[in-house]
Amino acid sequence: MVAVRFHGRGGQGAKTASRILGTAAFLSGYVAQDSPIYGAERRGAPVAAFTRFGREPIRERGAITHPDVVVVADASLLEDPGARVLEGARAQTVLFVNSSLSPDALRAHLSLPEQVMTRDVTGIALQQLGQREAISALLGAVAARLVGLEWEPVRQAITRELEDLAVAPPVIEKNLTVAKQCYDSVEPTGLHKGGGQVISAAALHNPIYEPPTKGTARISAAGNSVLRETGGWRTFRPVLVAGKCNGCWLCFVYCPDGVIAMNQDDRPVVDYAHCKGCQICVHECPTHALVAEREQEGGEAWTAK
Secondary structure (H helix, E strand, O other): OEEEEEEEEOOOOHHHHHHHHHHHHHHOOOEEEEEEEOOOOOOOOEEEEEEEEEOOOOOOOOOOOOOOEEEEOOHHHHHOOOOOOOOOEEOOOEEEEEOOOOHHHHHOOOOOOOEEEEEOHHHHHHHHOOOOOOOHHHHHHHHHHHOOOOHHHHHHHHHHHHHHOOOOHHHHHHHHHHHHHHHHOOOOOOOOOOOOOEEOOOOOOOOOOOOHHHOOOOOOOOOOHHHOOOHHHOOEEEEEOHHHOOOOOHHHHHOOOOOEEEOOOOOEEEOOOOOOOOOHHHHHOOOOOEEEEEOOOOOHHHHOO
């Protein structure tokens, strides 16, 4: 059995990429399963999806704890303790990262498996498709290539999954063309089974609950949401083009997280420590004074977007 774990942010297509891989494996004659896991958070929150396939019936269910391949849709997740991207990975685990950085650049400050590959999938999507979100087909194609699946079932899987999402046929064709380029840009990887040291993720805080004799659950501490900096969720940030702003306050009104304030000149000021990059303000700005600017990897931006 081959186990592939996808990590991404809400809206990047990790779930659909997992389904594409599972469908491609099924069309290739394997027994396959895929399942996502995510909460009720909005776009940008860390999500994961799991795909298993093999020749025999698969009796495992749920999360993949020891993946053969890990596909990461956003490099910033590697340093997010809550995402637990490398949890259960072994030295032989194949790691693919959607990043403009080289594997050596990633290794400079991260403990990674032996086999690491990087491609700037987001950059390819922007250049070829004109959409930063349209990377599910590309990630699915790369994952399928890494585990050795042929292109024809991958092509069929992409078509099926995108049709189910009501994607227009011309857009599907564009996705297929770019997905094939990504598929051809990587080589199948020999997957090693078992053995090797397990890479552990950073430990998370375990909450202490009061005994049931004290009644139902309650929040006994003061509000602390400001301490949870969610700026690392972004792949694109809203940036103000001051000359186009007419001070209409719509960005302030529509921001779901209240991270946009207005200064004395009626111009928006964004709290980037907590802005999740949902881009609602960009879509709602009537004068296009707010534009989406891609976050840069490396340097200061690596640890504090």
